[in-house]
Amino acid sequence: MIATGCGSSGEPSGPPRVRVATIGVSGAAAMVLGVSKGIFSDAGLDVQVVPAEAPAVIPSVVGGQAEVGFLNAPAVLLARSNGVPVTAISSTSGNPADPADNFIQLQVAADSPIRSPKDLEGRTIAVDTLYQLPDVSIRNALRASGVDVSKVKFTELPFASMPDALTSGKVDATNPAEPFVALGLDAGARNLLSDSVGQTTTMPQSVFLSSEKYVTANRDTIDKFRAALARACEYAQAHPDELRAVLPTYTKVPAALAGKIKLPVYTTAADPAGWQRWADVLTQQQIAKKPIDLDGAYLR
Incomplete structure (x- = not known):
């Protein structure tokens, strides 16, 4: 205008x-x-x-x-x-060339029994908006990691609410973008999988x-x-x-x-x-x- x-x-x-x-x-x-x-x-x-x-x-x-x-x-x-x-x-x-440097990461609680992407089958992941990034990219990364994505539940949650949802056990994993990756780590989460796995630069x-x-x-x-x-x-x-x-x-x-x-x-x-x-x-x-x-x- x-x-x-x-x-x-x-x-x-x-x-x-x-x-x-x-x-x-x-x-x-x-x-x-x-x-x-x-x-x-x-x-x-x-x-x-x-x-x-x-x-x-x-x-x-x-x-x-x-x-x-x-x-x-x-x-x-x-x-x-x-x-x-x-x-x-x-x-x-x-x-980035190294997926570990990606600004979007899938996170789980520090004490979570989930140790590998495959462990996410039967679990719930919070994404900010269904069928957009990061949701689409994490589904792609999971498939690239050998996960049957049909066995994973995805639910919408604002980035800002993800650290508390993970700490409280409301969800099993979250998929934030920075600065919420850092906020999640600061609240005790750990990164499990980069969203850029299975993608090109x-x-x-x-x-x-x-x-x-x-x-x-x-x-x-x-x-x-x-x-x-x-x-x-x-x-x-x-x-x-x-x-x-x-x-x-x-x-x-x-x-x-x-x-x-x-x-x-x-x-x-x-x-x-x-x-x-x-x-x-x-x-x-x-x-x-x-x-x-x-x-x-x-x-x-």
């Missing part, structure tokens, strides 16, 4: 306003840091970070409450397979998305956002201390803990083969009920 402040000519003035529906996880940190460093304003955009829960991101973008949303690659593909007209405008993170993870309608009508604004995001990701990779400092400004992670969390690989690179791999995973897991057409799913 355009911030309207009209002059005497009646034409809109001021930079385009871009409200970004953003969940409070580390994957969004490069964008938030870029906003604070003036990277987006230098690109001629008024970017406003709007806190959101994961299930509300796509509805807010389609409904016009936000111009851009922060979510993940499988969520975009699944939405499109269900006829929702959204498009990924840019990737913003990828997988070229598969897109966190992404920014918009509605097809907004992209078509505001392509110049979208291109400016993409270019600024690329600069923000490069800056974030080069200045991890500054990135960690921004985390407490939009997440619930305390400043002392922000220095300990695992960070994503911030990148806007998107490998078409990685998008195809996600489409295949969604089909193989029968989350998507029909083959996913990648045409228009993401900007190239």
Whole structure:
């Protein structure tokens, strides 16, 4: 949308306003840091970070409450397979080479009898949103680890509620993203399995998305956002201390803990083969009920 402040000519003035529906996880940190460093304003955009829960991101973008949303690659593909007209405008993170360094981890209680992924059969895992990342990625990692995923129960629980649910025994395992991985470890959990097991480093993870309608009508604004995001990701990779400092400004992670969390690989690179791999995973897991057409799913 355009911030309207009209002059005497009646034409809109001021930079385009871009409200970004953003969940409070580390994957969004490069964008938030870029906003604070003036990277987006230098690109001629008024970017406003709007806190959101994961299930509300796509509805807010389609409904016009936000111009851009922060979510993940499988969520975009699944939405499109269900006829929702959204498009990924840019990737913003990828997988590290070592799965142990991944910022999404499956956790169990320190004293849990669950010692291997196979032990999760017959158990309950809490994920923040069903059929999106991290849910899709942990199902894929479990299958890659020899687990019969049909024997595992998945239940929705906000990231912030996961440490208490694990401690109380409400669930057998949780699947948080940073900063909630660190918060879980701080509360006594242990990491059992990385979500990136069974994936490649070229598969897109966190992404920014918009509605097809907004992209078509505001392509110049979208291109400016993409270019600024690329600069923000490069800056974030080069200045991890500054990135960690921004985390407490939009997440619930305390400043002392922000220095300990695992960070994503911030990148806007998107490998078409990685998008195809996600489409295949969604089909193989029968989350998507029909083959996913990648045409228009993401900007190239």
